[in-house]
Amino acid sequence: MPAFTVVIAPDSFKGTATAVDVADAIASGWASVRPNDVLRHFPMADGGEGTLDAFAAAVPGATRMPVTVQGPDDRPVDSCWLLLPDGTGVVELANTSGLGLLDRLRPLDAHTLGFGQAIAAALDHGVDRLLLAVGGSSSTDGGAGALTALGARFLDAEGQQIALGNRGLGDLDRVDLSDLRALPAGGATVLSDVTSPLLGPAGAASVFGAQKGADATQLRVMEANLAALATRMPAKADLPGTGAAGGTAFGLVAWGAVIAAGSGAVGDAVGLPGAISGADIVITGEGRFDDQSDAGKVASYVRGLAEAADVTALLVAGSIGAETRGFVGAQSLTELAGSSAAAMGDPLRYLRVAGTALAASGAEVAAARS
Numbered sequence: 001m002p003a004f005t006v007v008i009a010p011d012s013f014k015g016t017a018t019a020v021d022v023a024d025a026i027a028s029g030w031a032s033v034r035p036n037d038v039l040r041h042f043p044m045a046d047g048g049e050g051t052l053d054a055f056a057a058a059v060p061g062a063t064r065m066p067v068t069v070q071g072p073d074d075r076p077v078d079s080c081w082l083l084l085p086d087g088t089g090v091v092e093l094a095n096t097s098g099l100g101l102l103d104r105l106r107p108l109d110a111h112t113l114g115f116g117q118a119i120a121a122a123l124d125h126g127v128d129r130l131l132l133a134v135g136g137s138s139s140t141d142g143g144a145g146a147l148t149a150l151g152a153r154f155l156d157a158e159g160q161q162i163a164l165g166n167r168g169l170g171d172l173d174r175v176d177l178s179d180l181r182a183l184p185a186g187g188a189t190v191l192s193d194v195t196s197p198l199l200g201p202a203g204a205a206s207v208f209g210a211q212k213g214a215d216a217t218q219l220r221v222m223e224a225n226l227a228a229l230a231t232r233m234p235a236k237a238d239l240p241g242t243g244a245a246g247g248t249a250f251g252l253v254a255w256g257a258v259i260a261a262g263s264g265a266v267g268d269a270v271g272l273p274g275a276i277s278g279a280d281i282v283i284t285g286e287g288r289f290d291d292q293s294d295a296g297k298v299a300s301y302v303r304g305l306a307e308a309a310d311v312t313a314l315l316v317a318g319s320i321g322a323e324t325r326g327f328v329g330a331q332s333l334t335e336l337a338g339s340s341a342a343a344m345g346d347p348l349r350y351l352r353v354a355g356t357a358l359a360a361s362g363a364e365v366a367a368a369r370s
C-alpha cells in the first residue's frame with residue numbers, strides 16, 4: 001500500500017484535551033497501523049479556547065505577554081495576550097473571561113471586563129492591529145464589560161454605572177461611548193466561533209445561555225436585556241457572528257471591529273489550506289459534532305477545505321449528534337468507550353483507538369480514490 005500524507009487538524013476537545021494533545025493521540029493511533037505515512041500536525045481553534053495557543057504554535061517569534069485581569073467572577077486571573085512579530089496583538093476571551101475560569105456558573109452575573117482589560121493592555125503596549133478571539137465565554141453581557149474596560153460607560157436612569165454582567169443591563173438607560181479608546185491603526189478583527197446573530201432563536205442567549213447555566217426564566221431575562229442593549233448601541237444586532245461569546249462580538253462591532261470566522265483566520269495563520277491541498281487524507285475533530293458544527297466550527301471548515309481540494313476527510317468527535325456528510329469515515333469516542341463518562345475520563349486513550357480505526361478504513365478509501 002502506498003504511503004500517504006495525512007494532515008491532522010483537530011480543534012481542542014473543550015475541557016478534556018488540548019488540540020495539540022488531540023492531534024498527537026490520533027497520530028499515534030494512526031501510526032500504529034500505518035507507520036510509513038507522513039503525518040502533519042495542525043492543532044486548530046475556532047476563536048474559542050485554544051486560539052491563542054494555535055497562533056503561538058504556528059507563528060515563529062510570537063511572544064506571550066502576561067496580564068492579570070478581573071475574571072468573570074471578579075477574582076483575579078493571571079492570563080496573557082500574544083504579540084506577533086508583525087505588531088499584531090491576539091487577545092483571547094476564553095483565557096480572560098471564559099467558562100473554564102469559573103468554579104460555579106453565574107449566567108446573569110459573569111462578565112467580560114477582564115477580556116477588555118487584556119485588550120487595553122495590548123493597546124497600551126502599542127499593537128498595530130488586534131485579533132480578538134471570542135468564544136468559550138461564561139457571560140452574556142453583549143460585550144458591555146469589555147467596552148467598560150476600554151472607556152465606555154453604561155449608565156442607569158440616575159447616571160450611575162450599571163452592574164457588570166447581563167443582569168446589570170436590566171437597569172440600562174444610556175450608553176456613553178465618547179471616551180472609548182481608539183482602535184489601533186490597523187483596526188481590530190473579531191475571530192468568531194459561530195455565525196449567530198445577537199438576538200432571537202438563533203442568538204446568544206437562546207443557543208448558548210443554557211451552557212452558561214441559565215434556566216428558562218433566566219434565558220428570557222438575558223434576551224430582554226440584550227435587546228435593551230441593542231437599541232442603545234451603534235451596531236447591527238442581526239449581523240452574523242454578533243451573538244458570539246454572549247454578544248461580545250456585538251459590543252466589539254460597536255467599537256469599530258469587523259467580524260471574521262475564527263476557524264478560517266487560524267487556518268490561514270497555520271497554512272492549513274495549502275497543507276490540505278497537498279495531502280491525501282485530512283483528519284479533523286471536535287468535542288461534539290452537532291448542528292452547531294456547521295456554524296463556523298473547525299470540523300466544518302476543514303471539511304470545506306477537503307471538499308475544495310478533493311481530499312478524503314475523516315472525523316473524530318467526542319460525540320456525534322448530526323449527519324457526518326462529507327466525511328468518508330467518522331469515529332465517536334463515546335461509542336468507542338461505551339459511554340460519554342468513560343470517553344471523557346480517558347480521552348487520549350480513545351483518541352488513539354479512533355486513530356487506529358480510521359487508519360484502516362480511511363486509508364482504504366483514499367487508496368481507492370487515487
Ligand SMILES: O=C(O)[C@H](O)CO
Nearest residue numbers: 135136137244245246
Ligand atoms: O461563548 C459562547 O457563547 C459560545 O462559544 C459561542 O460563541
